[in-house]
Amino acid sequence: MSEPVQVVPMHVRLEYTVTAGRTYSKYLHALAHKRIIGGRCPRCTKVYVPPRGSCPTCGVPTGDEVELQHTATVTTFCIVNIPFGAMPFPPPYVVGALLLDGADLPILHLVRGIPVDQVRMGLRVRAVWVPDAELAPTVESIRWFEPNGEPDADYKTYEAHL
């Protein structure tokens, strides 16, 4: 009898077509024009980025479109140390929860331009966009965020947005 087989490739692959919907599509189209838009709930006044079309707390349409600054505060972050297939860069790199100025919920994006062990809560960052010719309706129109040189944000300014 020959040697038993030790391992087999067990490849799981699911192919989807994702439809963004009206509201998220508008957000993506805005990114192609170097604009970041959110939606404000008329009842609780929270600004959702990306806009959701309706407020999950109040259950009402978030009709008011809000344009946001390209600056943000790092609320929390993660240093990625383990490589995987879809990684954007060789590790280590940082993925941060970034609270754009004027928004009430953070977005997730890359934080670069600073050694990973110096990234911290409260760090102030700004969006780094791709060259204009490469702008497209995708979150990747923002390459990453990098420190903008401002002093760290006080914890009290973002503690309600963690």
Next chain:
Amino acid sequence: MNEVLSAGYVLEYTYTRSVGKVIGNFLAGLREGRITGVRTSSGRVIVPPTEYDPDTGETCGEFVDVGSSGVVKTWAWVNEVRPRCPLKHPFAWALIQLDGADTALLHAVDAGSIERMRTGMRVRVRWAVERSGRIEDIACFEPEGA
């Protein structure tokens, strides 16, 4: 500007699975063109082999080769073939009890049309041209006498 966007999205996990000694033996047999089961303490032959007797929980005993032909116990016809199906045209998934086995193996039957499929029909293995110790070493089963 108000166009609703859609895009492809692939969720993919490139796992490598450790198969263990028992399935490892089964797969090594396939590589050599043999289909191997395991005998339980009560004398039943389980194909594909399991580490433990599903009836008693006892460790299974010796490996035994079974036939490369068998009987379709039940089946389902596949009209719309998916990209990763073992065949590129409509076929049946079937539970096949091989000669000498007491349990059935799930595999594809290349019957050509649903009219040729019936429970109780005899089928035989069609081996893949190149075999490497995977279940795909069995290309499919085909009706006997075809």
